Amino acid sequence: MAIEKNLPKQTSVIVRFTEWFANLSLLNMIWLLFCIPVVTIIPASESLFYVVNKLYKAKEKHPIKLFLSHFKENGWRNFKQDGYLVVIYVLFLFNFMIIRNRTDLPDWMYLFTVAISVLFVLAVLLSIYYLSLKTMIEMKPEKRWLLSFYLIFKYILSNLGLSLAIALIFGLLFLWPTLAIFFSMSLPALISIIVVERNFHKFNKQR
Template structure:
């Protein structure tokens, strides 16, 4: 049994915190013009995909810029539909919350909207890192992401809880959002997708 090394663990933990903070700042830099938000996010998921494959020794800025340029236009195929649907969900939610009279029908629709928003958000979080692993159509990609989310409920629940905890921490200390917001979200989504993908694949092989 390998002996626990506190010093190495602290060093590795510090390195991971540094990676997440630096890549989050790079993402913010490349997202400053709103139109580049989607390519910047796509590049971020490509970087976290490299991390999941053990490629952690690359120059973060150069690697990010390379993926940003390489996938600039293709990133909109996935990112644009997600942004449009999320924007529509936001508008619907805002409209419902501004209603003075909350009838039973409005309440039912509101909870259905929230449920759909959570499920769509989780599906998107699976689909974005999955796009770096498989080369399929956008519809097939989101369908596969939804299958992973549903077939591995424990992983999906842990991902959701992690996001809620992260949101609570960022609300308490907003300054941390500059360093540990989107990068942490992308890394958590990548880890969840990899775990769910492997488990689903193993279960399929066994059957």
């Protein structure tokens, strides 16, 4: 930090951007590594959100070390508390695979596909809010889910922007799949934490 103060403004911005790029890339790679057993996706994601939140608030200089320690200390507890999310997303994946392999879909199946897609988007947004809020406030899981649901619809415009931003990120990752190794979760987590924290602060001020 002392070195950055003595650097020209433009150089300091470049240094900060490079640090962010490196930290998000390394975090995403270690997150992917910890997701390999599949059942560890939720604990790994919660640790990622926790560390990204600390980075966003400039409270951590060793993100990988913090990720490892947080996963070690809270991984099993987070799995027991939120592991059911893996089952929910596997069911979504199973439904999408069935629909995709059907060539002769009846009219009602198209409506079912639309309903499943809407539920999937809502589930993703709820999960993002849930994981982001977990880094900001301690409360019972069921209350955190209810608060997430409430904030999504209370600040619907900002959440539409959040959804579009995440969709844009995944669109870019689809065009350049290699980038998924570095930013598939870390970048969406950063954007989500910024939006959720602002909405949460607005909510607290209005109470």
